[in-house]
Amino acid sequence: MRKKIIGGNWKMNRGAPQDAKDMLEKLIPLVKDIDNVDIVIAPPFTSLTAANILLNTNIKIGAQNMYFEDKGAFTGEISPKFLKALNIEYVILGHSERRNIFNETDDLINKKLKKALQEGLNPIVCIGEHLEEREAGKTKDIIKTQMDKTFFGLNKKQMLDTVIAYEPIWAIGTGKTATPEQADEVHEYIRKLLNGKYDAETANSVRIQYGGSIKPDNALELFQKENIDGGLVGGASLEAESLYAIIKAAVKSK
Ligand code: 13P
Numbered sequence: 001m002r003k004k005i006i007g008g009n010w011k012m013n014r015g016a017p018q019d020a021k022d023m024l025e026k027l028i029p030l031v032k033d034i035d036n037v038d039i040v041i042a043p044p045f046t047s048l049t050a051a052n053i054l055l056n057t058n059i060k061i062g063a064q065n066m067y068f069e070d071k072g073a074f075t076g077e078i079s080p081k082f083l084k085a086l087n088i089e090y091v092i093l094g095h096s097e098r099r100n101i102f103n104e105t106d107d108l109i110n111k112k113l114k115k116a117l118q119e120g121l122n123p124i125v126c127i128g129e130h131l132e133e134r135e136a137g138k139t140k141d142i143i144k145t146q147m148d149k150t151f152f153g154l155n156k157k158q159m160l161d162t163v164i165a166y167e168p169i170w171a172i173g174t175g176k177t178a179t180p181e182q183a184d185e186v187h188e189y190i191r192k193l194l195n196g197k198y199d200a201e202t203a204n205s206v207r208i209q210y211g212g213s214i215k216p217d218n219a220l221e222l223f224q225k226e227n228i229d230g231g232l233v234g235g236a237s238l239e240a241e242s243l244y245a246i247i248k249a250a251v252k253s254k
Contacts, residue, residue, distance in 0.1 A: 002207050004223065004230035004250040005038040005163060007062065007124055008237030009092060009211075012044055020047035026240035028057050037230065037250045040090045040124070041237070045078060048086055055087055062090030062124065065098060068108075068115040080119040090122045092232075094150060096169045106149030113150065117158045124163040124232065125150060126211065127190075131170035139168075140189055147193050156198050164190060164208045165232040171212025173234060180221045180228070183210045187227035216245035223253035 014020045020043050031039055035058060042062035043051055051061045067077035083091060093116065094109035109125065116123045127146040129139045143166075151159065166186050171178050178186075187208045195203035210222055211232035222228055230250050236242045 002205065002229045003036065003038055004253070005040065005207055005209060006230045006243075006247050006250050007040040007042060007090070007092070007165070007209065007232040008243050009064065009095070009232055009234050010041070010043045010047075010238060011064070011097070011234060013238055015044035015046045017047055017050035020050045021053060023238070023240055024051060024053055024059075027243060028054070028059065030240060030244040031058065031247055034058060034247060034251060036254065037247060039247060042090065042092050048083075048088065052087065060089045061087065062092060063088050064092050064095070066091050066093075066112060066116065066121075068111040080115055080121055083121060084119060088121065090124060091116050092124045092126065092165075095126045096128055096167055096172060100169070106146060106152075109150050110152050113162070114153065114158075117154075117161060122161065122163065124165050124209070126165045126167050126232070128167040128169050128172075128212075134168065134170065139186060143186060143189060144193060147190065147197075151197075156202055159194065159198055159202055160205055162206065164206060165211050166190065166208060167211035167232060169212075173213070175213050177213040177215075177218050177222070178210065180225045183222060184225035184227050187225070191227060214246060216242055216249070219246045219249035220253055223250050 040060045040062045042064050054061050063083050066080050070081050093112050098104040129142040133142050168178050191203040207229040209230045209232045210228050214231045214233045215236050
């Protein structure tokens with residue numbers, strides 16, 4: 001049985017430490033008794049220290065990115081060692097905004113992923129197709145290529161330690177959610193690929209989140225699908241009440 005995981009990706013929002021703290025102080029008591037769903041909040045780097053009020057709670061802290069070197073002349077980048085020093089447990093890698101706006105390649109994401117695993121960070125790795133690719137019937141080809149390249153060289157244990165987030169790019173921030181059937185179909189395909197590359201245990205154990213316009217009113221039907229293990233939430237994760245409603249949907253979907 002896979003444990004559901006809800007991630008709040010704040011993107012470049014709530015970056016002022018006090019602003020982050022205000023939200024988290026509301027969220028902590030709301031979710032304090034939930035132990036059958038993993039909860040991760042990924043604020044901007046500038047709010048990561050404020051998020052240390054989450055230490056000793058059931059909410060884990062995630063970063064939204066990192067570089068694959070320990071230290072050095074890499075202006076503007078953040079080392080996984082720095083994240084570990086702040087007790088950060090998760091890191092989002094390969095988000096479509098990183099891929100499309102900042103030109104991150106599968107190869108770069110693969111390097112970051114291997115480094116995150118080596119440092120004991122739990123990676124949440126995003127994959128997903130553009131609207132034109134879906135409309136051209138290429139969704140599965142795109143997913144296969146991203147899987148092959150992004151997860152290149154991972155052994156079974158490393159794959160099991162990785163969370164995959166399927167985020168169709170056309171559904172991100174658009175209010176246009178994938179239907180539960182559309183999402184589940186891709187998640188099932190991802191499991192098929194994992195079965196081919198590894199084995200049935202890996203295919204059945206890796207957690208696959210859906211991401212793209214998840215809201216309190218569509219979360220439950222998505223999370224009830226067999227292959228969907230929770231969600232990576234953008235806009236609706238910025239307020240404690242709406243994120244709590246989505247987390248409750250994950251609890252209920254068991
Ligand atoms: P929205 O929930 O705002 O569509 O963002 C999804 C996302 O990109 C999460 O990583």
